Amino acid sequence: MLSCKQVAALASDYLDRNSLDNNTQLKWQIRLHLLMCANCRRFVRHLKITQQVGAGITKHASPQDAEMVWKKLQAHIKEETQSKQK
Amino acid sequence: MIDNERELIAQLMKGDDYAFRRLIAQYHSLMLNIARAIAGDTFADDVVQEAWVSVYRNIVNFEQRSSLKTWLLTIVSNQAKARLRKESRQVSLDQLDGETPGSYLDGTHFKKNGHWQQSVPRWNNESPESLLEEQQLQRCINRTLDLLPSAQKAAFILRDIEQQSFDDICNILSVSAANVRVLVHRARLTLMQVIDRYQETGSC
Ligand SMILES: [Zn+2]
Numbered sequence: 440m441l442s443c444k445q446v447a448a449l450a451s452d453y454l455d456r457n458s459l460d461n462n463t464q465l466k467w468q469i470r471l472h473l474l475m476c477a478n479c480r481r482f483v484r485h486l487k488i489t490q491q492v493g494a495g496i497t498k499h500a501s502p503q504d505a506e507m508v509w510k511k512l513q514a515h516i517k518e519e520t521q522s523k524q525k
Numbered sequence: 526m527i528d529n530e531r532e533l534i535a536q537l538m539k540g541d542d543y544a545f546r547r548l549i550a551q552y553h554s555l556m557l558n559i560a561r562a563i564a565g566d567t568f569a570d571d572v573v574q575e576a577w578v579s580v581y582r583n584i585v586n587f588e589q590r591s592s593l594k595t596w597l598l599t600i601v602s603n604q605a606k607a608r609l610r611k612e613s614r615q616v617s618l619d620q621l622d623g624e625t626p627g628s629y630l631d632g633t634h635f636k637k638n639g640h641w642q643q644s645v646p647r648w649n650n651e652s653p654e655s656l657l658e659e660q661q662l663q664r665c666i667n668r669t670l671d672l673l674p675s676a677q678k679a680a681f682i683l684r685d686i687e688q689q690s691f692d693d694i695c696n697i698l699s700v701s702a703a704n705v706r707v708l709v710h711r712a713r714l715t716l717m718q719v720i721d722r723y724q725e726t727g728s729c
Binding site: 442443444445447448450451452455458478479481482484485486488489490491492493494495496498499500502504505506508509511512515516 | 545546549550551553554555557558573574577578581629630632634635638639640641644645647648651653656657662663666667670681682685686688691706709710713714716717720721
């Protein structure tokens with residue numbers, strides 16, 4: 440019988456569809472634990488929600504940062520072209 | 526989405542500067558996170574700047590055998606690894622990012638027999654869609670993401686935000702598959718605690 444601690448450690452693998460495919464026995468042990476343990480059921484449910492919330496986070500560069508990168512890039516290209524011409 | 530990308534690539538190949546600036550705005554932050562995870566904070570800005578030069582030069586030769594994103598990630602990953610070799614710093618990501626104290630897995634949450642010490646906190650709001658609309662929660666999550674160790678952060682962004690396969694993430698970060706899984710799991714658990722706190726208090 441798995442402990443709650445073990446289930447918590449394996450919860451991401453359990454949620455990622457294919458990762459326990461070659462370990463059906465472990466998958467069933469987790470299922471059995473979840474059938475009997477409300478805390479772990481809640482934990483796995485919350486982890487899944489966390490994953491879905493995480494997937495919706497956007498992380499883009501600020502327009503100022505992007506513009507700065509572009510300017511440096513232009514300067515770099517220009518410098519290299521000039522040094523080749525010399 | 527795919528058509529959109531094809532259009533963007535066509536414009537980039539024609540040397541359309543506006544398209545290139547769009548590309549930077551979209552991917553710079555992602556590339557910076559990869560560079561930080563591989564080469565460390567000190568070199569990351571430099572590495573990404575070099576990567577953009579390389580992208581600018583080589584976009585005409587991009588053969589579209591992979592997606593644009595994968596191509597960009599490969600370039601920045603290679604630049605970062607090259608930089609690390611050049612600086613002869615032998616840092617393996619596998620050794621970084623130990624257990625965060627207070628995290629769900631650090632033992633304080635469990636009794637000796639492995640049972641939960643306390644019951645897992647209940648959430649009033651279990652809808653991902655409506656949670657994503659909470660501005661305050663978004664801010665809390667973004668702030669927490671920025672505090673994560675760089676390898677955890679990169680693994681989490683690549684997996685959960687960018688939906689890359691574990692195989693691709695292993696190659697990009699040069700970390701074993703098992704360790705990518707551990708990194709992603711730890712990051713998720715930290716964010717889950719942010720949501721725990723948010724559900725209880727309405728703030729971080
Ligand atoms: Zn349990």
